[in-house]
Amino acid sequence: MQKGPIGVFDSGYGGLTVLKEVVRQLPEYDYLYLGDNARAPYGTRSFETVYHYTLECVNHLFNMGCSLIVLACNTASAKALRSIQQNDLPKRGDDKRVLGVIRPTAEIIGKYTRSKEVGILGTAGTVASKSYPIEIQKFYPEVNVYQEACPMWVPLVENDEYDSAGADYFVKQHIDRLLNNSKEIDTIVLGCTHYPLLSAKILKQLPANIKLLSQGEIVAHSLADYLNRHPEIEEKCSKEGSRRFLTTDSTEIFDTHASRFFGKPVKSELLVL
Structure with missing residues (x-):
């Protein structure tokens, strides 16, 4: 059996936080x-x-040898995952698998909220897809979901402005809008993998009782x-502890930004689509 790495895909850098x-x-x-940086953002x-x-x-x-791929991108998970799983994978006939990030979050959200009032911060595309309300409803029909699109947040992060004073304005603006939907929100999901870099500023705007x-x-x-549940997939995943990074844009630019998301130096290779 030919084994290969676990693939992790994102439109840019955010998936590196995953x-x-x-x-x-x-x-x-x-x-x-x-990272499909040449065509980012997807939102x-x-x-x-x-x-x-x-x-x-x-x-x-x-x-390139992957049997299992994680779409570490909320927009791709919201807009592409279902079609790929239902239409494209069955045509392959080779037992490949693609997973997303929205369903795992929906499966556990009920364990965190006591008020049954949950907020989602995401890109315009993720919010418009209504994927979070739909998926959360399947597992926790009693939970109310409120969404807020934050179109400026990804540009702030990707342009290294996430720690700037200017970022405070846009963070406060969207947090206020979200919380105005309900005073009972006690759990907020960062529905974009870029947003963890804004966590410090977000937490400053949140009441202490709200979980982020x-x-x-x-x-x-x-x-x-x-x-663990799918040993037939697990045995196809190679285990040498290697990490390889590809980008569809400048490797020099990618390496500079990616190290902040991944927390370690990154050396990427160019993939020409």
Whole structure:
């Protein structure tokens, strides 16, 4: 049996916050990260475009030996995952798998909220898809979900302005809008993998009783559980502890930014689509 790395895909850098936690919890596996930086951001693009871009990148990862891929991108998970799982994977006939980040979050959100009032902070695309309310409703029909699109947050992070004074204005603006929906919100999900870099500023704007959830740890736990429940997939994953990084744009720029998201120096390779 030919084994290969676990693929991790994102439109840019944000998925590295997920990979960082996955590697921390499951260090023995090999990982191949692909950031489609040349076509980022995905958050403002149409469903059809996100699906097309995501499928193209997923197929590249499959061709490079991955049997299991995590879409570490909320927009791709919201706009492309279901179509890929239902329409494209069955046509392959080779037992490949693609997972997302929204369902694992939806599965556990009820364990955190006592008031049954939950907030989601995400990109315009993720919010418009209504994926979080739909998925949370399946597991916790009693939970009310309020969403707030934060279109400026990804540009702030990707342009290294996430720690600037200017970022405070946009963080406060969207937190206030979200909390104005309900005074009972006690749990907020960072529904974009870029947003953990804004966590310090977000927490300053939140009452102490509100829990702020990032997806890295959640997805890592979910992936570990998935591999445990699917030994036929797990045995196809190589275990040399390697990490390889691909980008569709400048490797020099990617390496500079990626090290902040991943927490360690990154040396990437260029992938020409």
